[in-house]
Amino acid sequence: MTTVFTFTIDGQAVAGSEDQTILEVAEENGIDIPTLCHLDGVKDRGACRLCVVEVAGSNKLAPACTTQIAEGMEITAHSDRLLEYRRAIIEMLFMERNHVCAVCVANNHCELQSMAEEHGLTHFDLPPISPVVGIDASHRLFAIDHNRCILCLRCVRVCDQIEGAHTWDVMQRGIETRVVTDMGKPWGESTTCTSCGKCVQVCPTGALFEKGRAVARGSKTRRPYLPYLKVVSEERG
Amino acid sequence: MKRELVIDPITRIEGHSKITIQLDDRGEVTDAHFHVTQFRGFERITQGRPVHEMPSIMARICGICPVSHLIASSKAVDDIMAVEPSPTGADLRRIVNLGQIVQSNALSFFHLSSPDLLFGFDADPAVRNIVGLARENPQFAKDGVALRKWGQEIIEQIAGKRIHPSWIVPGGMAQPLAEETRDRILAGIPEAIAITERALAWYKGEMIRWEEEAASFGNFRSAFMALVDRQGNVDHYDGWLRVVDSDGKVLADRIDPHQFNDYIGEAVEPWSYLKSTYWKPMGYPDGLYRVGPLARVNVADQMGTPRADEELGKFRWRLGRVANSSFHYHYARLIDTLYSIEKIEQLLRGPDILSTHVRSRADINRREGIGVSEAPRGTLMHHYKVDDDGIVQWANLVIATGHNNMAMNQSVLQVARHYIKGENIEESMLNRVEAVIRCYDPCLSCSTHALGQMALDIQLLGPDGALLDELKR
Numbered sequence: 001m002t003t004v005f006t007f008t009i010d011g012q013a014v015a016g017s018e019d020q021t022i023l024e025v026a027e028e029n030g031i032d033i034p035t036l037c038h039l040d041g042v043k044d045r046g047a048c049r050l051c052v053v054e055v056a057g058s059n060k061l062a063p064a065c066t067t068q069i070a071e072g073m074e075i076t077a078h079s080d081r082l083l084e085y086r087r088a089i090i091e092m093l094f095m096e097r098n099h100v101c102a103v104c105v106a107n108n109h110c111e112l113q114s115m116a117e118e119h120g121l122t123h124f125d126l127p128p129i130s131p132v133v134g135i136d137a138s139h140r141l142f143a144i145d146h147n148r149c150i151l152c153l154r155c156v157r158v159c160d161q162i163e164g165a166h167t168w169d170v171m172q173r174g175i176e177t178r179v180v181t182d183m184g185k186p187w188g189e190s191t192t193c194t195s196c197g198k199c200v201q202v203c204p205t206g207a208l209f210e211k212g213r214a215v216a217r218g219s220k221t222r223r224p225y226l227p228y229l230k231v232v233s234e235e236r237g
Numbered sequence: 238m239k240r241e242l243v244i245d246p247i248t249r250i251e252g253h254s255k256i257t258i259q260l261d262d263r264g265e266v267t268d269a270h271f272h273v274t275q276f277r278g279f280e281r282i283t284q285g286r287p288v289h290e291m292p293s294i295m296a297r298i299c300g301i302c303p304v305s306h307l308i309a310s311s312k313a314v315d316d317i318m319a320v321e322p323s324p325t326g327a328d329l330r331r332i333v334n335l336g337q338i339v340q341s342n343a344l345s346f347f348h349l350s351s352p353d354l355l356f357g358f359d360a361d362p363a364v365r366n367i368v369g370l371a372r373e374n375p376q377f378a379k380d381g382v383a384l385r386k387w388g389q390e391i392i393e394q395i396a397g398k399r400i401h402p403s404w405i406v407p408g409g410m411a412q413p414l415a416e417e418t419r420d421r422i423l424a425g426i427p428e429a430i431a432i433t434e435r436a437l438a439w440y441k442g443e444m445i446r447w448e449e450e451a452a453s454f455g456n457f458r459s460a461f462m463a464l465v466d467r468q469g470n471v472d473h474y475d476g477w478l479r480v481v482d483s484d485g486k487v488l489a490d491r492i493d494p495h496q497f498n499d500y501i502g503e504a505v506e507p508w509s510y511l512k513s514t515y516w517k518p519m520g521y522p523d524g525l526y527r528v529g530p531l532a533r534v535n536v537a538d539q540m541g542t543p544r545a546d547e548e549l550g551k552f553r554w555r556l557g558r559v560a561n562s563s564f565h566y567h568y569a570r571l572i573d574t575l576y577s578i579e580k581i582e583q584l585l586r587g588p589d590i591l592s593t594h595v596r597s598r599a600d601i602n603r604r605e606g607i608g609v610s611e612a613p614r615g616t617l618m619h620h621y622k623v624d625d626d627g628i629v630q631w632a633n634l635v636i637a638t639g640h641n642n643m644a645m646n647q648s649v650l651q652v653a654r655h656y657i658k659g660e661n662i663e664e665s666m667l668n669r670v671e672a673v674i675r676c677y678d679p680c681l682s683c684s685t686h687a688l689g690q691m692a693l694d695i696q697l698l699g700p701d702g703a704l705l706d707e708l709k710r
Contacts, residue, residue, distance in 0.1 A: 102401070103293045137287055137626035140600075145287070188626075211627070212598065214406040215293035 007073035009053075022064040022075060023051055033077050034086060034118065036093075036111055036204055037152035038065045041229030042161050047152055049089055050115065053077045061085070087119045095126045096175070097133060098147040099205075105213045106206030112150060113205075131175070138188030142200050142210055144179070149207040151177055155199035162232055167193040202229075256670060257508075257696045258653045260705065266657050267700075269650040271642075271674065273511035280632045288314055288601070288627045289407055295619065295634075296401045301344065304337035304392055305612030307405040308474065309619040312608025314407035316495075317623055319602035326409025326595040328584050331474045332422075333396045333405060334610060335577040335584075338473060339429070340388025341613035342530070342574045345678040346436065347381020350567060353672050354443065358450065359665045377439075380432040384574075387425045391581065394418045409596035419585050429578045430544065437548060437571045444555075447564065453655040454673045455563030455648030458483035460516055460526035462640065463536040464494070464611050470541030471533050471576060473611040479536050480516065480526065485558040488518075494609035497618055501635065513642040514635055525647065528615025528640040529677060530569040535559045540572065542579035548572045563648050566676040601627040612637050614678050638679040648673045657697075 002017040009022070009031050016025035021044070026033050037048040046063035053064045056074035064077070076082070093112060101107050137143035156168040156179060167190055171180040182190040200208045255272040283294055292310040296303035308330055315322065322330065348367050355374060356365045363369075371378040389399045395414060396402035404411040444451075462480045466472040469479075478492040478500070492500060504513045504521045516524030526532075535558075539546050549572055556565060584590065601623060608619045615637030622631040652673045656666045697706040 102297065103290055105290075135285065135287060135628060137628055143287060143626075211287070212289055212407070212600075214289055214411065215403050 005069050005071040005073075007069060007071065007075065009075045010077050016069050018069070020069055022053060022062070022067050022069055022073075025069055026064060026077060031077060033064050034115060035065060036115060036150065037154065039154050039158070039202055039229070040227075041231075041233045042154065042157040042202075045153060045157070048093070048150065050086055052082065052085060054079065054082065083119065087121055090116050090119055090121055091124055091126055093150045094121075094124060095128050096131075097149060098128075098130060103215050104148065104206040105209045105215060106148070107215060110206060111204035129175075133178075136181075136187050137211060138186040139190075139193070139195070139211075140188065141195055142187070142197065142208060144187065144208050145206065146178055147207075148205045149179060150205060151179070152204055153179065154202040154204065155179060155208060158198045158202050158229065162229055163194060163196050163198055165192050165194050165196075168199060198229075254674075255696070256649055257698060258649075258657065259698050259700075260657075261700055264658070266650070266654045269646070269653045270508050271646050271649045272509045276510045280634060283629050283632050286629050288317055288606075288621060288623045288629055291619075291621060291629065291632075292405060292407065293401070293403060298634075300400050302337060302341050302613055303401045304333055304396065304405070305610065305617050306619070307396075307402070308334050308610045309608040309612070309617045311405050311407050312610060313606040313619040313621050314608070315597075316606030316608060317601060317603050317621065317627070318407060318597075318599040318606075320408055320597040320599045322409030322597055323592070323594045325413070325589050325592040326597070327474070328587060328590060329395055329410045329414055329595060330405060332581050332584050333392055333402075334474055335581050336388045336391030336395070338388075338577045338611075338613050339574055339581075340385045340392070341678075342570045342577075343381055343385040343388060345613070345675075346567060346570055346574075347377070347384070349678070350672070350675050351377065351381070353668070353675075354440075354447065354567070357446075358668050358672060362664065362668070365668075377436075380435060384429055384432045387429050390425075391422055394422065406596065408598055411596065413593040413595045414591055416591055419590060423582065423585055426578060426582045430575065433571060433575045433578060434544070437575065440568060440571060441551070441555075444568070450669070450672070451562045451564040453651055454669075454676060455644060455651060456561055457647060457651065458561060459644060460488055460519075460524070461532035461535040461559070462516075462526050462528050462616060463533040464609070464616060465537050466541070468541070469538030471537040471573075471611075473577070473580075475610075478609075478616070481536050481559065483559055483561050485535070488516075494618070495607045497607070497609065497635070498620075501618075503635065503639070509642070511642050512635075512639045513646075514640045515643065522643060525643040526640065527563070527644045528637050529566060529613075530573040531560060531563065531566045532615060533611065534569045534572055540576040542576050542583065544579055545572055545576035548575060563644065563673065563676045566678070570678070601625065614638055615640050638677070641677045641679065645674055645677055645679065648676070 004015055004017055006013065006015045009026055014025050014029045023033055023038065033051045035051045038044055044065040046066040049063060051064040052061040054076040055062050101113055133146040135143060135145045156170060159168045160166045167181050169180055169183060171178050171184055181187040182192055200210060257270050258266055259268040261267045279298055283291060286294065291314055292307045295306040295310040298306050352365045352367060352370050355370060392402060393399045397404040460480050460482050462478060464472045464476040465479045466476045478494055478497065479490045480488040482488055489500065500517050502515050502517045502521060504515060506513060515521045516526050534549055534552060540549050552568060552572060605622045610617055617637055618635040620633045621629055623629055649670055652669050656669055696704055699705050
């Protein structure tokens, strides 16, 4: 028998079962907590930190997507402090690589862009890093532009957990971190990739795209969101 | 909390330019240079980008004529994919390109140049602008605004939006034409023609007033280059390059635009970021040629539409088979506009214009591609090289303003020699130097002058290089 916990989010009384996360309970109760790396149907990993919330009695901010609920928690999901942090996170994501929305395949269909708009990020104060990062367009159908990757690792997770191909991985550390195919081989030479396109569909930005798509004509207009990902993961338990 | 917004300086300009004029011991003009002092670097920043992004990136070169770059760039990528757009896709591109020509020509003639023509080159600069125009001749100003709006609406309705539209894509167009859109554009044709014919009638009636300017505003022998179709008609989208001399003699014809590198060279001068292109068979700097509306009417056998051909006949009756003064760019621009409106109507009435097959698709099939079209200011060339994955390795753009660079320099020298006497510069001289540049409608004047002035710096240098006088705006 599962235990039911009752607690509050932004003063609203809510309840959930012991195995749920704060984000799941918030979603069930219509409380919107912003996310970028979270994707229904694949396991959360708390990478983007956009969903951080305040938990009464703790000095640390907790990512809502990976924090289990507990009895009597008092959670603040929206405050000026959190808004400031979230805005800073989005700004840092933009500055870390080279995002040029006007000529991006995902323009107007981009979750990073939407998040920036929703959080009132009208300009950048941080200096851009402008790293030199490449594009791998060796796959016949798809390409990855690392300039636009925010390392949410949805591609890595969907490829491993849903498709079962485990083509994608993560290489290097810190600012040098990159997603890679087949341990660093060009995507076009991958022997594990099934060309299913799930990674392209779940990418929140224009980092992964169908080749030949023109600017703002990205193929991700049919989101949200591949409901079958969730169905598949539930069936598999 | 009260806030104060300060805009300083106002940079209402497409580009920055400078003119230097050299004088000898007797105060006579010996040389003059037109310097373009800004650097953009699009050929470098596009290296490493997927080639399908090129049209949209290249469109950002200009907010006035993004469609010209979209067309030439998309054609270059078509070439790399080794595909031709379907006939309907090509015709829709033609219509958008002509809409672009109409709106840009309207901007150049009505908004930028007509204040000089209407008020005279010596008029008070406080009056000699679009605001003065609206006060003095409201119908004329309204005509200019309405014609530009009509051209912009064509771009918006067929290509998605007015500035930097995204529906002109490699392989054709992203969207077919809706019947109601076609009908809406067609409904505006009679007024667009009426406006252009009114402007032409006015211009022809007033031409005699500008005889002195016409005689010294870039009035010299040179070659002219433009695209023509199989029948020798003007063609703004496709066709072959033709070059004629000052007498109308054809120097070269039926040049496949893909071979343009065999005929056109690019020289770099230390005093300008704008490259000088030249006709290779004649070498540099003798191979000076002009492009743009004047070149189009000089090069073509005929325009190819009835009203424009009638006007071309009158143009040639007045000025000869080839008009050599750059002042006549204005006159030619109006004929070019009339042609464009008529051609848009012809294309929209085509039987297959509503076909839904507007795009061809293909992978990367060539490592190199060239796209050439006529932009408002003249022939525009995009040339790309890619790797097997379609990543851009190299790009070269030959822009209309570059073709005209040597001619603009020679024109500035001619105007300076004619109007500068002694060591002082007067405002009317400054305005004439601006006005001769404006004849060519170079991109750096695109968004200037509408409210009075172009950012221009004129320096008068003595024989030892010492600065004698300077006028800045």
